[in-house]
Amino acid sequence: MLAVRASAARSASRLTRNFATVVDAAGVKVAAVDNGEPTSSVTFLFKAGSRFENKPGVAHALQNFAYKSTTKRSALATVREAELYGGVLSSSLSREYLALTAEFLRGDEPYFVDVLSSFVTDAKFTRHELQEYVAPVCAAESTVAASNPATRALELAHAIAFRNGLGASIFASEHSHVDVETIKAYASSVFGKSNLAVIGTGISQDALTKLLEKSLGSLSANAAPPSSPTSYFGGETRVDAHSGPQTVFIGFGTTGAPSAELAVLAAHLSPQPSVKWSEGLSPIAASIPKGASVQAIYLPYSDASLFGLLVQGATAEEVKIAGKAAVSALKEVGNIKAEDVKKAVAKAKFSAASTLDGRSSLASVLGSKLLSGPSASVEGIISSIEKVDASALSSAVSSLIKAKPTYVTVGDIKSLPYADELGL
Amino acid sequence: MFGPLGLSLAPVIKANRGIYRWIKPFANWYVNVAGYRKLGLRYDDLLVEERDDVQRALGRLTDREAYDRSFRFKRASQASVMHVDLPKDQWTKPAEDVRYLQPHVESVAKEDNERRVWDTMAVERKK
Numbered sequence: 001m002l003a004v005r006a007s008a009a010r011s012a013s014r015l016t017r018n019f020a021t022v023v024d025a026a027g028v029k030v031a032a033v034d035n036g037e038p039t040s041s042v043t044f045l046f047k048a049g050s051r052f053e054n055k056p057g058v059a060h061a062l063q064n065f066a067y068k069s070t071t072k073r074s075a076l077a078t079v080r081e082a083e084l085y086g087g088v089l090s091s092s093l094s095r096e097y098l099a100l101t102a103e104f105l106r107g108d109e110p111y112f113v114d115v116l117s118s119f120v121t122d123a124k125f126t127r128h129e130l131q132e133y134v135a136p137v138c139a140a141e142s143t144v145a146a147s148n149p150a151t152r153a154l155e156l157a158h159a160i161a162f163r164n165g166l167g168a169s170i171f172a173s174e175h176s177h178v179d180v181e182t183i184k185a186y187a188s189s190v191f192g193k194s195n196l197a198v199i200g201t202g203i204s205q206d207a208l209t210k211l212l213e214k215s216l217g218s219l220s221a222n223a224a225p226p227s228s229p230t231s232y233f234g235g236e237t238r239v240d241a242h243s244g245p246q247t248v249f250i251g252f253g254t255t256g257a258p259s260a261e262l263a264v265l266a267a268h269l270s271p272q273p274s275v276k277w278s279e280g281l282s283p284i285a286a287s288i289p290k291g292a293s294v295q296a297i298y299l300p301y302s303d304a305s306l307f308g309l310l311v312q313g314a315t316a317e318e319v320k321i322a323g324k325a326a327v328s329a330l331k332e333v334g335n336i337k338a339e340d341v342k343k344a345v346a347k348a349k350f351s352a353a354s355t356l357d358g359r360s361s362l363a364s365v366l367g368s369k370l371l372s373g374p375s376a377s378v379e380g381i382i383s384s385i386e387k388v389d390a391s392a393l394s395s396a397v398s399s400l401i402k403a404k405p406t407y408v409t410v411g412d413i414k415s416l417p418y419a420d421e422l423g424l
Numbered sequence: 425m426f427g428p429l430g431l432s433l434a435p436v437i438k439a440n441r442g443i444y445r446w447i448k449p450f451a452n453w454y455v456n457v458a459g460y461r462k463l464g465l466r467y468d469d470l471l472v473e474e475r476d477d478v479q480r481a482l483g484r485l486t487d488r489e490a491y492d493r494s495f496r497f498k499r500a501s502q503a504s505v506m507h508v509d510l511p512k513d514q515w516t517k518p519a520e521d522v523r524y525l526q527p528h529v530e531s532v533a534k535e536d537n538e539r540r541v542w543d544t545m546a547v548e549r550k551k
Contacts, residue, residue: 074535080542128484 026216027193029370032200032208040202041103041359044116045367048098048190050168051301052225057138057172058186059093064134064141065183066091066100067115069124075133078115087112095158095166096301097364097371098190109203110211117215120191125184135177142171149247149410150310152239154297160235161253161306161406165227192222197370199363224371230255230304234404238413246319246411250327250424251297251308252400258300260348260384261396262307267351268336268344268393269309269329270296281343283332284309287325292318294326302372307400316415323422331423333397341390348385428471428478428529461516462509463500468525469493477536481528489524 053059067089068075082089087104089112100119102112145151159167172178193216200208232253241247254262271294273280284294292313299306309326313319355361365381407419437443455461460470471478485493503510 074538076535076539076542084547127486131483 026213026219027221028212028216028219029197030200030205030209030212031197031366031370032203032205034202034204037202038106039103040106040109040200041101041363042109042113042116042203042208043102043199043360043363043367044100044120045197045199045363045371046098046100046190047096047195047224047371048186049094049096050170051095051165052190052227053168054186054189054225055178055182056168057176057178058182059098060138060141060170060172061130061134061178061183062187062190063091063093063098064137065123065125065130065187066119068119068129068133069126070118071122071124072114072118075129081111082115085111089115092360093170094364095168095170097368099360099364099367101360101363103359106202109207113208113211114215117212117219120196121216121218123187125180125187127180130180130183138172139174142174145171146174147243149241149244150312152241153247153249153310153408153410156237156239156408156410157249157251157308157406158306160237160408161232161251162230162304163233166230166301166304188220189222190225191219192224193219195222195224195371197367199366199370201359201362230301232304232403234406236405236407236419238409238416240413241410244411245312245314246316246416247409248311248319248323248416248422249297249308249406249408249410250311250323250419250422251306251406251408252403253304253306253406254400254403255304257303258305259396260381260388261393262298262300262305262400263352263385264341264344264348264388264393265333265397265400266296266298266307267348268333268340269326270347272296274347283329284322284326287329288322289313289318291315292322294322302368306406308406316412316417319411320417320421323417327423330397331401334394336390336393338390341388341393344393345385345388348388349382352381352385427533428475429526429533459509461521463503464510464514464516465496465500466516466521466524468523469496469500471525471529477532478525478529481525481532484528484532485525 048059048062050059067078070078073081078089082102085104085108087102087108090101090103092099092101100116102116104112145155155169155171159169161167196216196219198208198212232255234253269282269284271280271282271285271288273285279285288294292311295310295312297306297308297310309323309330311319311323311326313322355365405419405424407424409416437447460467473479473482482490499510499514509515
């Protein structure tokens with residue numbers, strides 16, 4: 001038993017020994033690991049999420065402007081050349097980070113690192129590209145997000161819980177227009193050397209460092225854009241929606257660095273079974289009616305976390321029953337048995353370790369560690385989860401529930417329950 | 425040569441100061457005889473717009489430029505119906521006769537050309 005448990009932390013430390021974190025000569029933090037895969041990837045991670053935007057929707061527009069014309073090559077040339085090389089260019093936006101990722105075959109790194117760097121250093125941001133390519137994509141993504149009740153509930157939950165900063169929505173508003181000058185100004189403020197972490201997989205540290213020194217020489221040494229520390233407020237809101245399942249989000253927030261106790265709590269309550277078609281061992285699983293579903297959601301950010309249960313169902317009655325079961329299970333965690341804590345710790349450890357497997361999630365985990373401080377320790381995540389015991393968990397839950405809940409309902413607001421009807 | 429801007433020796437003439445000094449008076453006379461300024465129009469209002477590339481270039485004008493272009497057409501159409509030139513104070517001044525559409529048409533032509541190059545490229549396997 002002990003041997004099995006220790007090996008997870010050992011392989012994580014092996015992973016970190018492969019990563020040598022170096023402050024690049026160009027002033028950029030670089031980490032690379034090479035496990036001999038046939039393809040490589042390079043990710044540029046900027047602290048340019050929706051938290052740092054100065055006007056609503058700019059971060060979303062900047063994310064969709066990725067890989068459009070630069071002074072070196074046009075948008076068409078970028079696409080065609082990347083296709084001829086056989087590579088994938090993507091950009092993703094979260095509340096705190098903007099990630100530009102290139103995945104390619106081994107040996108093509110000069111071209112793809114150059115593509116990423118030239119967007120960062122001299123993108124053109126032309127008005128016609130915004131009008132013809134970027135704005136329609138932003139509008140489409142925002143429309144899709146608004147029609148999905150789960151996404152809508154989470155965006156509203158962040159807005160209620162954290163107000164400004166983390167509360168800003170990832171998606172631009174469907175009908176607002178950001179103009180190129182705003183995007184250009186935002187890009188020049190967030191694209192800076194001290195705001196950038198470069199993570200490479202399947203590529204050696206020296207090769208990546210050399211390429212970056214060559215191409216990022218002209219990048220300004222901007223620091224991260226200013227952001228006030230997050231505070232948690234909480235509240236309740238009800239939104240009418242006519243498509244999709246009835247949705248209720250019951251959330252609680254904490255400020256401060258993310259704690260392992262909430263990760264273990266999410267693993268304990270999550271009805272997602274480890275074996276397909278089984279009911280699973282979550283305390284909620286048995287009491288959920290047939291058409292309803294409950295998801296445990298844990299969203300850690302650099303200085304706050306949002307923990308919640310997303311309850312969805314075909315009718316409002318099912319949602320009410322499932323919501324009551326979820327809230328009572330959450331309150332019961334104060335009397336949790338030691339064996340259940342062990343199960344939850346194992347489940348949380350596995351999900352934390354498996355994020356280090358995937359390329360994109362590894363890049364975001366490692367990049368956030370690199371950008372937050374000089375001592376980046378990936379194995380600390382798993383060892384801190386191992387240390388959680390029943391008393392730590394129950395004290396974390398009691399302090400969580402004491403704060404004002406964040407309660408969002410999306411759907412038929414005449415029939416969906418209010419917060420006090422569920423026992424909050 | 426068959427593009428919307430047509431064959432032009434203007435860059436060659438402008439580059440050579442001597443030839444420019446001799447030809448400029450003829451150019452000014454030609455513009456006056458052409459008479460588009462007397463209808464309040466600019467030279468780029470006369471470009472053939474029934475072409476896909478010019479339509480794309482027109483889509484790249486700012487809202488203000490597009491509105492002013494529509495106004496000039498409306499005013500010139502009315503003057504044409506009345507068979508009268510505009511009053512002298514409404515004629516286009518030489519300083520206003522800016523080639524506002526030419527840069528957009530040229531960039532669209534460049535992009536179309538680049539697309540044609542990429543579409544017909546011969547690709548060889550890397551050795």
